[in-house]
Amino acid sequence: MRNQGKSLTQFLNEGVRQGLGLEADLAVLIGEIAAVCKSLSYATRAGGLEGVLGTAGTENVQGETQQKLDVFANEAMLDSLGASEHVAGMASEELTDIHPVSAGRSRGRYLVVFDPLDGSSNIDVNVSVGTIFSVLPAPAGVSELAAQHFLQPGREQVCAGYALYGPSTMLVLTTGNGVDGFTLDPRVGEFILTHPQRRIPADTREFAINMSNQRFWEPPMQRYIQECLEGSSGPRGKDFNMRWVASMVAEIHRVLIRGGIFMYPYDSREPKRPGRLRLMYEASPMAMLVEQAGGSASTGYKQILDVQPDDLHQRVPVILGSRNEVTQVTSYHTQTAADAAN
Numbered sequence: 001m002r003n004q005g006k007s008l009t010q011f012l013n014e015g016v017r018q019g020l021g022l023e024a025d026l027a028v029l030i031g032e033i034a035a036v037c038k039s040l041s042y043a044t045r046a047g048g049l050e051g052v053l054g055t056a057g058t059e060n061v062q063g064e065t066q067q068k069l070d071v072f073a074n075e076a077m078l079d080s081l082g083a084s085e086h087v088a089g090m091a092s093e094e095l096t097d098i099h100p101v102s103a104g105r106s107r108g109r110y111l112v113v114f115d116p117l118d119g120s121s122n123i124d125v126n127v128s129v130g131t132i133f134s135v136l137p138a139p140a141g142v143s144e145l146a147a148q149h150f151l152q153p154g155r156e157q158v159c160a161g162y163a164l165y166g167p168s169t170m171l172v173l174t175t176g177n178g179v180d181g182f183t184l185d186p187r188v189g190e191f192i193l194t195h196p197q198r199r200i201p202a203d204t205r206e207f208a209i210n211m212s213n214q215r216f217w218e219p220p221m222q223r224y225i226q227e228c229l230e231g232s233s234g235p236r237g238k239d240f241n242m243r244w245v246a247s248m249v250a251e252i253h254r255v256l257i258r259g260g261i262f263m264y265p266y267d268s269r270e271p272k273r274p275g276r277l278r279l280m281y282e283a284s285p286m287a288m289l290v291e292q293a294g295g296s297a298s299t300g301y302k303q304i305l306d307v308q309p310d311d312l313h314q315r316v317p318v319i320l321g322s323r324n325e326v327t328q329v330t331s332y333h334t335q336t337a338a339d340a341a342n
């Protein structure tokens, strides 16, 4: 077994001391988020032993069936971060409305938005799941926190990250200074820096998309995937590999480790819904991580981090990962839009 590296606590303390834009109260908040993720890792690991598998028999605001672990993870986040003096309020995939935190004390400086358990269709089949979080500045001097205070574009995030509950548990985060990955050492119960300053290679031969939706995609996406499938004998002149885990956390982790492009594009299954993934607690935090690691994140028409949310649970098309590949897809969108305008 290898020796211990730097712990998350040491890393955060150093970040604050070096004045690299990491404020002391944000560092404390990140430590608090990490602590909840640790407890969720243990719950996920216990699986059937603790009776956490299966559906909860309820639906969330989006009409999706909640798994027991969705509910448990949501409550764990609300309970733990509700006790933080740095949090003014929270919003979650599993809550219809915002969850203000104040109760008799001065309001914290941050809003935390999260997907408490991402990939919940994978829980019962023992495949990787995770927690995605986004930290935004809280408004100063408002008497009552409202949903509109959360509706900030991803560029405003002061921290974004995820915990991945896989063969090992990892915490991957950015505060705007690159992307660092930590592995939970189960022997000491600490997150240890194992993947400092990740960089996503600009080129890739690996794509991730749910191919079962192919007939519902727009022409630029049809073209891009068709060309990937044609491989070395097609216009791209190279063979591609495909992956689909159905846990965004696991897909983005793969992209951060070895490159690739991940897409959940617009599709016409439900025309009023501009995509499957949620902007505020799936797309935006992942887009910040990917951009901070040198990759790119787009809806096809604009950078995800520039999308102004108009609803907490807003959906958005997502195309992110290796920079040159994302550029290839967006160029097809731009071209189609230009052709339609002429």
Ligand SMILES: O=P(O)(O)OC[C@H]1O[C@](O)(COP(=O)(O)O)[C@@H](O)[C@@H]1O
Pocket (backbone or CB within 6 Å): 064, 093, 115, 117, 118, 119, 120, 121, 210, 246, 247, 248, 249, 264, 276
């Ligand atoms: O059903 P599909 O198309 O495979 O959807 C998979 C996508 O849905 C999600 O699981 C949605 O997340 P939740 O489990 O938090 O609802 C993403 O992680 C993933 O990319």
Ligand SMILES: [Mg+2]
Pocket (backbone or CB within 6 Å): 115, 117, 118, 119, 248, 282
């Ligand atoms: Mg999710």
Ligand SMILES: [Mg+2]
Pocket (backbone or CB within 6 Å): 070, 093, 115, 116, 117, 118, 119, 120
């Ligand atoms: Mg979820």
